[in-house]
Amino acid sequence: MGVTPAKENILKRIRQALSNPAPLPFPQSEGNASIFHPAPDDLEVVFAEEFVNLQGKFAFCTDEKDMVQQIQKLVAEKQWTKIYCNEDKWNDNFSNTINLPTCDVSVTGCEFLVARTGTIVMSAAQQSGRTVSVYAPVHICIAYTNQLVYDIKDALQLMKEKYAGNIPSLITFASGPSRTADIEKTLVTGVHGPKEVYCFLVEA
Secondary structure: OOOOHHHHHHHHHHHHHHHOOOOOOOOOOOOOOOOOOOOOOOHHHHHHHHHHHOOOEEEEEOOHHHHHHHHHHHHHHHOOOOEEEOOOOOHHHHOOOOOHHHOOEEEEOOOEEEOOOOEEEEEOOOOOOOOHHHHOOEEEEEEEHHHEEOOHHHHHHHHHHHHOOOOOOOEEEEOOOOEEOOOOOOOEEOOOOOOEEEEEEEOO
């Protein structure tokens, strides 16, 4: 099938455009300066507000002992019986099953918390791996105040520095529970991931 006059006309215009590229409308947009400037509030406050706005559940912990007690109290109140945790640091405190697909809740750490968007950043390089935060109906993330950054750009830069050219094969940005509005325009949570997400932020 030959090229039609209309198609040839379109191709000609594309070739002309490529030979005479238009200048960038915002030449400074690829600079190092962040578009978003840190808020005057502490990053803890900014993250907590954004995370809760996304239907996440937030708790501040004065230290690790306080964090363990708060999580154990939550587990008892919710009557969760199958807790999956693949983090060496917290296995003894929380984990009582090795069967991720049938657990009630999973407990993980994170790489960073992004305050501006209320986002938990995780990666395949963590002990919990790729799937732990997604498979369980409830996800509990334990984070520390020294993991807080303001913007996603800051998190990505620190990931590059942390892994020195060997970036993990998967980086996940989780902003609250899984949700979609594809079903008759109605917001539904827990469709392709956890229905509830908790973040316990520990003072570091």
